[in-house]
Amino acid sequence: xxxxxxYFGPEGxxxxxxxxVVPGRGETRATYARFGRRLAADAxxxxxxxxxDLDTEDLTALAARITTAAExxxxxxxxxxxxxxxxxxxxxxxxxxxxxxxxxxRPDAVVLAxxxxxxxxxxxxxxxxxxxxxxSCPAHRGLLTQDxxxxxxxxxxxxxxxxxxxxxGSEAAVPALLLVGDSDPLADHEALAHTAxxxxxxxxxxxxxxxxxxxxxxxxxxxxxxxxxxxxxxxxELRPLITVRSSAW
Numbered sequence: 103x104x105x106x107x108x109y110f111g112p113e114g115x116x117x118x119x120x121x122x123v124v125p126g127r128g129e130t131r132a133t134y135a136r137f138g139r140r141l142a143a144d145a146x147x148x149x150x151x152x153x154x155d156l157d158t159e160d161l162t163a164l165a166a167r168i169t170t171a172a173e174x175x176x177x178x179x180x181x182x183x184x185x186x187x188x189x190x191x192x193x194x195x196x197x198x199x200x201x202x203x204x205x206x207x208r209p210d211a212v213v214l215a216x217x218x219x220x221x222x223x224x225x226x227x228x229x230x231x232x233x234x235x236x237x238s239c240p241a242h243r244g245l246l247t248q249d250x251x252x253x254x255x256x257x258x259x260x261x262x263x264x265x266x267x268x269x270x271g272s273e274a275a276v277p278a279l280l281l282v283g284d285s286d287p288l289a290d291h292e293a294l295a296h297t298a299x300x301x302x303x304x305x306x307x308x309x310x311x312x313x314x315x316x317x318x319x320x321x322x323x324x325x326x327x328x329x330x331x332x333x334x335x336x337x338x339e340l341r342p343l344i345t346v347r348s349s350a351w
Contacts, residue, residue: 106171109147115145120146121141124193125190136242149171154167156192157259168200183210188329191217197214201272201274214281236313237315237320239315242319277336277340280305281328281329283308283316303340
């Protein structure tokens with residue numbers, strides 16, 4: 103059984119970069135099929151790995167797994183750069199914490215989506231209440247409900263303090279896009295703002311009306327567009343390709 107889910111760009115187009123997606127608590131690779139297809143449509147090579155269990159898999163082991171996943175995407179001339187890690191929830195915390203580790207698959211940039219806060223926060227007792235924390239998107243709610251591999255109640259699992267401390271205390275120099283929903287009850291918005299300001303090259307984007315699963319909520323099209331814009335800007339040495347000179351909205 104394959105350990106990855108892969109998404110390829112349109113035939114005949116040059117690959118513009120490699121994106122590795124690290125899911126969060128309770129999620130499966132299928133959780134990011136829609137996101138993977140959308141980025142792949144813009145000629146990015148997307149691979150989704152299995153979510154880490156941070157209680158049993160240390161950061162060194164996760165770094166090795168990410169390195170192997172990246173190496174397995176290689177064409178004849180190696181991994182297509184830029185190599186970007188996208189983490190969601192605990193996957194975002196792990197990716198941020200990993201930036202302080204040496205790795206053969208050192209990313210050129212990261213996207214941290216729905217980074218959980220350090221304070222414990224109970225989600226709820228029922229599945230519908232957990233879904234309300236995650237998303238208001240009917241399609242995503244249906245996907246999570248129908249996926250027998252999704253682990254219900256997982257958002258109540260604590261992310262290891264050492265991982266969160268490393269994530270929020272990161273001083274990484276790689277470009278970082280932080281994504282958070284303004285209706286995410288698990289986010290620490292003040293801590294995110296502080297972390298974004300402390301990083302050398304970070305952008306904090308707040309998605310209006312979005313919940314914890316910010317990559318997969320109702321605003322998923324706009325969020326994917328923000329990610330693609332980041333990827334394209336990264337390819338242009340972080341120089342924006344479009345600036346707004348005048349606008350009435």
